[in-house]
Amino acid sequence: MEETHLFIHGKKRPGRSDNRLNNIYPADGSIVSEITYASEKDVNEAVESSEKAFRSWSKFTGTERGRILKKAADLLRKRNEELAEIEVEDTGKPVREAAAVDIISGADALEFFGGIAASIEGTHMQLGSSYAMMKREPLGVCAGIGAWNYPMQIACWKAAPALAAGNTMIFKPAELTPRNAVMLADIFLEAGLPEGVFNVVQGGPEVGKQLVEHNRIRKVSLTGEVGTGQKVMRGAASNLKKVSLELGGKNPILIFDDADIDEAVQGAMLGNFYTQGEICSNGTRVYVHKKIMDSFLDKLEAEASALRIGDPKNPATQIGALISKEQKEKVLNYIEIGKSQGGKLLFGGGEPSFEKDSPLNNGYFVEPTAFYTESDDDQIVNEEIFGPVMAVLPFGDEEDVITRANRTPYGLAGGVFTNDLKRAYRVADRLEAGMCWINNYNVNPIEIPFGGVKMSGMGRENGRAAIEDYTQLKTIYVEMDGVGKPFED
Secondary structure, eight states, X not given: OOEEOEEETTEEEOOOSSOEEEEEOTTTOOEEEEEEOOOHHHHHHHHHHHHHHHHHHTTSOHXXXXXXXXXXXXXXXXXXXXXXXXHHHHHOOOHHHIIIIIHHHHHHHHHHHHHHGGGOOOEEEEETTEEEEEEEEEOSEEEEEOOSSSHHHHHHHHHXXXXXXXXXXXEEOOTTSOHHHHHHHHHHHHHTOOTTSEEEOOOSHXXXXXXXXXXXXXXXXXXXXXXXXXXXXXXXXTTTOEEEEEOOOOOEEEEOTTSOHHHHHHHHHHTTTGGGGOOTTOOOEEEEEGGGHHHHHHHHHHHHHTOOBSOTTSTTOOBOOOSOHHHHHHHHHHHHHHHHTTOEEEEOOSOOOOOTTOGGGGSOOOOOEEEEOSOTTSHHHHSOOOSSEEEEEEEOOHHHHHHHHTOSSOOSEEEEEOSOHXXXXXXXXXXXXXXXXXXXXXXXOTTSOBOOSGGGEESOBSTTHHHHHXXXXXXXXXXXXXXXXXXXX
């Protein structure tokens, strides 16, 4: 059986932990590979490798670092088809998504941060005849901990700004999607990245804990659940390392009565059913103005019923499999809770049917599902499901719906659909979210920052803002007039 290994100091090798895990193809339950986990000794060796590499990598000019990142981006695009196939087998998402978004967006991150590496700069301040310089310095060894919904994209989103700023990175992919991080490490090496600048360790929470608490790692960037983020913050407190957290959300989409209904329906579907609903920024609370509710629901059901669910490797498939059997059961349980609490099931709500002898019957599929409810207190309205389950709620008043939209501990994203420009800005300005879209949803160009507020996290991925999370500010004061005699009467 194929084994998925670690990647430390330029070489793949098996992890030395006794723990191993079968890597499962979510569409049919078959075993793709066996993952070898890192031992504590492996983690320490990765840290030593990264520290050694940092001493030289941090001395590269920004132009030199940028050139390597740009070459890696080119290699990602060249190998898009191969990498997308791995992404599909690890995640169960449709190949049309993996090929169009996952690998390409990772390449975009490498290219963007490669392009700005040479322009990372500080400031100068004149203080009379004396002056001060504020410079941005790399932190040192950084740890990236990825999620399973966008394995390659997340690895690139974390590695690109870290490496552009002169740091080194140890990346731990999610247990369920281990392979593309190793492929990325290989590509970095081919692009000319020195050994040890990007290392990969495999494993579960115990390996993540070792990275978070390691006193020679200066920064941790996590994409994951809120509970995991809280554990990371507690662990990082041991040596006050810098932390970036991109966590979950229960995000609102507000659709006003003057919105283009066809556009709003497409936006709501994009914010609920893309990647089988396994996206942290999904807008799973869809507030629709009462005046257009009937029309919205009719068009939503017609569009959703036409979605093609099935074999993720078939380019025609639009909805693939959930990541695991456990996740499928969790989503189906939430659907039952939605029914029991009085929500009206509009469509979906179960597992799709395939041909009798199809291996897809062993996969982890759930139909795109929508509920209508008038209660903001329902569990399906309040709790993150991370599956293709949409809750549609009516509203009639702008002030009221903003209050309802913000009545959540989360604050990752939000959306507004309206043709009233003043209203669009007014409402987006008041939504308590790190990312807001107007008349679109889940669009994340690499050039703009992405991240949450409240319990959805801290720090930012992408855009120039990400550089701030991977650098520290040093102030140097230069005295030109002399110290004088400060203790003289």
